[in-house]
Amino acid sequence: MAAALPAAIGATEAGTDNDDDDLKRAIAESMRMAHEQQEAALTTPGARVEAGMVVVPNVGDAAPLSILEAEYAAGDHGALWAAKLRALSARYVAIRRVRGDGNCFYRSLWMGYMERLLALPVAERRRFWEEEVPSLVSTMRAHLPDDERRHAFVTLGETFARSACALCNVPDSAPDSAAGAADAALEEYAEARVLLEAGIEHCGAENAEMLVRALGQMRRTGPSPALEAEGVALAWPGKGDESKYAAGETRFERLSAPAWPNDCPRGTYYPTGHAAIAVSTTPVLPPDECAWVVSQAERVAKERWMSDHSDATKKGADMIWTKGFPDRLWLREVPGLVEWFEHRLRTRLFPMLQSLYPEAIPTADVLRCHDAFISRYTSEGMNSLEVHQDTTDFTFTIALNPSSEYEGGGTLFPNVRPADADNAQPFANHVAAPEVGCVVSFPGRLHHGGHPITSGVRYIIPLFIYLDRNKLTDRERGYLLHEAGIVPAAPAGLDVFSKHLNAQR
Numbered sequence: 001m002a003a004a005l006p007a008a009i010g011a012t013e014a015g016t017d018n019d020d021d022d023l024k025r026a027i028a029e030s031m032r033m034a035h036e037q038q039e040a041a042l043t044t045p046g047a048r049v050e051a052g053m054v055v056v057p058n059v060g061d062a063a064p065l066s067i068l069e070a071e072y073a074a075g076d077h078g079a080l081w082a083a084k085l086r087a088l089s090a091r092y093v094a095i096r097r098v099r100g101d102g103n104c105f106y107r108s109l110w111m112g113y114m115e116r117l118l119a120l121p122v123a124e125r126r127r128f129w130e131e132e133v134p135s136l137v138s139t140m141r142a143h144l145p146d147d148e149r150r151h152a153f154v155t156l157g158e159t160f161a162r163s164a165c166a167l168c169n170v171p172d173s174a175p176d177s178a179a180g181a182a183d184a185a186l187e188e189y190a191e192a193r194v195l196l197e198a199g200i201e202h203c204g205a206e207n208a209e210m211l212v213r214a215l216g217q218m219r220r221t222g223p224s225p226a227l228e229a230e231g232v233a234l235a236w237p238g239k240g241d242e243s244k245y246a247a248g249e250t251r252f253e254r255l256s257a258p259a260w261p262n263d264c265p266r267g268t269y270y271p272t273g274h275a276a277i278a279v280s281t282t283p284v285l286p287p288d289e290c291a292w293v294v295s296q297a298e299r300v301a302k303e304r305w306m307s308d309h310s311d312a313t314k315k316g317a318d319m320i321w322t323k324g325f326p327d328r329l330w331l332r333e334v335p336g337l338v339e340w341f342e343h344r345l346r347t348r349l350f351p352m353l354q355s356l357y358p359e360a361i362p363t364a365d366v367l368r369c370h371d372a373f374i375s376r377y378t379s380e381g382m383n384s385l386e387v388h389q390d391t392t393d394f395t396f397t398i399a400l401n402p403s404s405e406y407e408g409g410g411t412l413f414p415n416v417r418p419a420d421a422d423n424a425q426p427f428a429n430h431v432a433a434p435e436v437g438c439v440v441s442f443p444g445r446l447h448h449g450g451h452p453i454t455s456g457v458r459y460i461i462p463l464f465i466y467l468d469r470n471k472l473t474d475r476e477r478g479y480l481l482h483e484a485g486i487v488p489a490a491p492a493g494l495d496v497f498s499k500h501l502n503a504q505r
Contacts, residue, residue, distance in 0.1 A: 029077070036071050059111050060097040065089050190366075190468045190477040227335050234336035236296075237289045238343070245284075245348040247355035253279045254419035258427055261389075261445035270360065275419040276443055278356045283437030284348060290400045290436050293337060294459050297374050300334050305376065326385060326450065327376040331461075337374075341461075345369060353394060353441060353465065360393075366469040374400070377409060377450060377458040385450030387414060392444030394465040399458075402436045406456030409433060411440045412449045 042054045065088060072081035096111060098104045117128060257273035270276070305327045331337040345367075354364040361367065370392065377383055397411060410433030417427050431451045432440045442448065444464065470477065 058099050058107060062094040062096055065092060065095055068095070190470050194478045194481060224332075227332070228338070231336040231339045234339070236336055236340050237292050238286060238340070242347060245351040245355075247351075250284050250352065251281045252356070253281055253432075255279065255413065255416045255430060255432070256419045256421070257413075257416050257446060261443050270443075276446060277413060277416060277432070278439075278441045279432040279434055280438040280440075281434075283435070284352055284439050285344060285398060285437045287402070287437045289340070289344075290398070293340065293374070293461075294400050296336060297329055297334050297459075301329055304333055305329050326382045327378065329374045329376075331372055331374065341372060349396075349398075349439075349463070352439070353396065356441060357394070361467065362469070366467050368466055368468045369463055370466055371464040372461055375460050375462055377406075377453050377460075379406075379453055379455045379457075383408075383454070384452035387412065387447050387449035389447055390444035390464060392464045393467050394441060395444040395448075396439050396441035396463050396465070398439050398461040398463070399434045399436050400461060401457070401459045403433065406453045406458045408451060408453040408455075409458045410451045412451040413442070414447055 038054045042049075047054055047057070065085060068085055069082070072078065072085070096108075098108050098111070117125060120128070254275040255277035257276045259273045260270035260276055306329065331341055350364040350367045353367060354361040403409070410431040413430050413432065415427040416430050417425050433451075434440055468477070470479070473479075
């Protein structure tokens with residue numbers, strides 16, 4: 001077959017001009033469609049670039065079929081694609097993009113099957129898990145070799161069935177549509193984590209790559225043991241200060257958006273955008289601690305700043321951004337910063353955030369910090385960040401150096417106004433420019449960007465926050481495993497920035 005390939009190409013080249021033109025058109029059409037599909041895939045939430053290709057999540061969010069019209073409308077076969085889309089629209093209302101990695105067929109089949117199952121009434125779902133799945137497990141038990149693999153399969157199958165039965169105990173008022181059930185499942189976020197952790201513990205990380213990857217979307221890697229030991233031994237300003245943040249001790253300016261973003265993950269939806277943004281006008285963190293963080297970062301890590309904004313081949317190298325991003329440095333890479341940060345999350349930052357949004361955050365101990373790093377804006381390098389959305393429940397930034405060290409800067413919010421403004425006042429662009437030690441907090445799906453600085457250097461810490469709770473049932477973390485007769489793993493190490501809080505759970 002391989003040897004015949006050049007001959008086949010040669011025969012094509014020796015054919016008529018029309019044949020050659022047809023081949024060129026076909027190649028051009030395929031290239032155009034591939035390029036447009038890559039461009040469309042880049043807009044998928046969670047998409048990233050690897051080796052020059054857009055990689056989408058294993059399973060994307062549901063989207064209307066109409067999004068395919070623009071991708072396939074142009075070209076010689078646009079009418080044919082349009083007819084196929086009309087035929088699909090007669091039976092389906094939405095699509096999910098699935099990563100094309102060799103498992104896409106099985107993933108699509110399983111996802112579609114599960115969505116159909118979730119659309120059933122609760123009683124039908126329970127019958128499926130109580131009768132159909134055990135029957136399947138029994139059949140597989142009879143046909144698999146009698147070894148550890150069979151034991152692992154049967155154990156996990158039975159555990160999953162028991163856990164799913166428990167999940168069917170949600171109130172009958174829970175949404176019965178597939179989309180509603182999927183939303184409800186997202187709101188049981190703490191339970192999703194505990195099930196993933198249990199699966200990894202049972203199978204071993206080396207045998208559970210998919211579970212590890214899924215859990216990796218919920219937590220980040222901690223510092224190396226050597227750096228952690230060095231950081232514990234360091235003295236830093238405020239070390240040992242256990243005084244708790246008290247609601248009202250910091251003054252805030254509140255800004256309103258036309259509406260709370262309705263696609264916030266894991267159910268932090270508010271009925272209104274009133275006072276969605278909080279900008280502190282007095283410090284939440286002591287300025288001397290902020291100065292220590294900056295000096296520690298610059299002293300220890302001068303050569304470790306990730307500066308990929310000027311090199312197109314390295315943009316998004318750490319998979320957090322697919323376009324140019326200001327210089328950044330993970331806290332875990334600098335001795336002492338993780339220890340300092342964990343301490344201040346526990347004593348000040350998490351209590352502060354809970355006091356600002358009490359309706360969405362019931363207690364501070366459900367807060368988890370997914371990511372945090374030092375970001376450096378320079379007038380000579382990358383001085384701004386385009387308007388975007390974060391995939392978080394909440395985002396907030398900490399100003400680390402005084403405004404006297406730079407000009408410009410701040411967080412740009414399009415379409416907001418003061419919370420105490422008259423309803424007649426129009427929404428407009430606003431730049432929140434807090435002083436050192438002050439914070440800006442907001443729902444992560446609210447559009448925002450980094451306003452340009454025109455001179456100097458500005459340092460901030462952006463924090464990406466989610467809620468580790470079961471919002472649908474409001475039940476204790478780990479209830480599914482308890483009901484299935486399994487003792488959950490100790491709730492430690494869920495996130496590099498929340499181990500102290502987890503110890504209290």
